[in-house]
Amino acid sequence: MARILLIDDAQDFCLIFATMLKRLGFDCITSTSLEAGLQELEKNPFDLVFLDVYLGAHSGLDHIAGVMNSPGNPDVIIISASGSGKNAEEAIQLGSWDFLVKPVSFTDLEKCISRCLKHREAKSRFIAESTFHRGPIIGGSPQLLRAIQWVGIVARSKNNVLILGETGTGKELFARAVHENSERSSQSFTVVDCTNLPTTLAQSILFGHEKGTFTDAKERREGLFKQADGGTIFLDEIADLDMTIQKALLRVLQDHTFRPLSSRNEVKSDFRLVAATNRDLPQMVHDGTFRQDLYYRLKSCIINLPPLRERVDDIAPLAIHYMKKICKEQGIPKKRFSDDYLQALREYHWAGNVRELINTVNHSISNSFDAKTLHSYHLSRELRVCLVKNNVENADQKLTTDFIQPLSSLPDDHFSQEELPTFKEVRKKVVSQLEAEYLLELVNRTAGDIKAACKVAGLSRARLYELLQKHEIDYKHAS
Incomplete structure (x- = not known):
């Protein structure tokens, strides 16, 4: 039987809600504060969590991700006495399964729970039956495992995939994982860095050209989309594409057909597109710097990659993995990590994510010379200054x-009673x-x-x- 938790600060509603669930055949644990609910989530895994929007000084919307990443990875359904369209939109954007407005009818509640649990069961069955190769993706935090699950799900489809994440979160690793777990794994994986794609040559590079198309075109050349025929093409940082190229790309995605520059004939290519960006595409669409129709083509399957600061449990495994790799490449003995070194890594903000962590470990190894153990003083001065500043500010606040x-x-005798x-x-x-x-x-x-x-x-x-x-x-x- 599914385990269900309700977090709502209205005791009368908790009683009514638990009674309704009992009629549906479910036992429901209720918590009348956010703190109590989060403690309950730490103690026991749940399948489904109903979360109120207004919880005293807290907003349930701010805790959707944390609830979803708790043991059991429960689905979240937001409930609220206010039918705010803005709250409903934000809840779904943050990953909530649904948004229910109080008072919740028995019929709507039954339908919502039934659909959610059926989808959850189907997803679990799909994941259990899938053979997934994660390759060099390191970590076991709930946030990372959720992203990996999505790779397993989308890899077996034929849809375009859009990977979203900050710089250094491993978007290319996940794109390769999509390719290597798909039926196209034996074919080519073509990488295009859209940031360094010259605007004047972009169409030639992507779609090819005929001999004599321009001064240096001494021979006919296939474009990258043709080279990806049968395989996968990965457009990294797609948000950096010029608007003209975006328009040309839209037709290619629609028909999988394009015309090389100066060619009379159209070329077909059976490719699968995986794109990635660290930018806010909906905002760019709103600002007119990214085509809305192209965005809709890309967003059929979205994988969100968590920043490293949200998956602290993965920092030590990542550091150890790359330490071994770097030491092997440099032909030196493996190093050990002191507790203070690992603690420093956990406390740092990691604006550059995994990429910055790799560079940090590399610097520490170089800075440690023949020392067998890495300590916090082997970190770069920039990182140490940042950590010290945070620690001192915290100490200052405490003091x-x-x-x-x-x-x-103060003690009774702190001041003289006479004066x-x-x-x-x-x-x-x-x-x-x-x-x-x-x-x-x-x-x-x-x-x-x-x-x-x-x-x-x-x-x-x-x-x-x-x-x-x-x-x-x-x-x-x-x-």
Whole structure:
């Protein structure tokens, strides 16, 4: 029997809803706060989660992805007392199965659950029966596994595929996985980098040309779309294509037919298109920089790749995999990772995603010389400064909380009952304590790098030395 969870802060609605589900033959666990619901999701896997939009200070819409990526990978159905079209659109865009408006009728609820569970069962059966080769895709986080599932699903279809993700998330790896798990796997996989495609030569490169078409055309040449006949063509960063090429591409996708430059005859090609971009195509359509009809052609199957910062559990396996690969390429012994090194990797934001992680590991290996273990000080200075700044800011916030307290929370004997000190005296004492704690934290975390310490603290070298001397802190021997 399917496991169902309702997260809604209205207790009377929870009671009514649970009763309706019992009539349908389902047991329903209810949580009257978002926090309680998330704790329930961590304890037990669910098949289906009904999630209210307004949950006190929280919005259920902000937690759709987190709920879907919890153990069991449940489907999410948003419910709301407000029939806001904007909320409904956002919910579906974020991955919700459906959007129901309160009061929910018994018939609508039965139909919604039945369809959702049937689709879920069919998808699970399809995945179980599929033989999927993930190749060099590393990681086991729920976010990554969801994307991999979609690869397995779309690979067996004949539809165009659009892969969306930030720079460095591995869009080409996933495009290859689509190809290698399809019936075209024995044929060619042709990669086109649309970013570096010269506008003046784009049509020639893509569709080919006849001899003499232009000055350097000394012989007839097939275009990349013809070379992809029987296989897959991957248009990486398709959003960078010129509008003229977009128009020509639209007809090619419709008929799989095109005319090489200066040719009298049309050419057919049995290709499958996989495209990718890190840009917001709907916004580009709205701005008039990407053709709407082409976008509709591309979006029949969409795979969304999560950024690395959303799949923290994959960071260590990725780092270990690429460390072994880099060491093998350089002909040196494998390195180990210290706990502080891995912790630093987990705390970093990774704007460049997996690509930036690979470069970071490569730099660390070069910077470690003959050391057998990589530590956080082997990271690049830029990354260390970023981490130190975040750590110090967090420490600063903590120290402020610790030291600047309401007077009622101070010990009874903090002030003399005979004479209360002035506000200025109290402030001076607390600020002095805070300064000392901050400086100790600063010198320890920057590990002897005075330049990094100045940058983090926003102080000149002279001012930093002045403060260290004031609080009698030995920069070199701080601990």
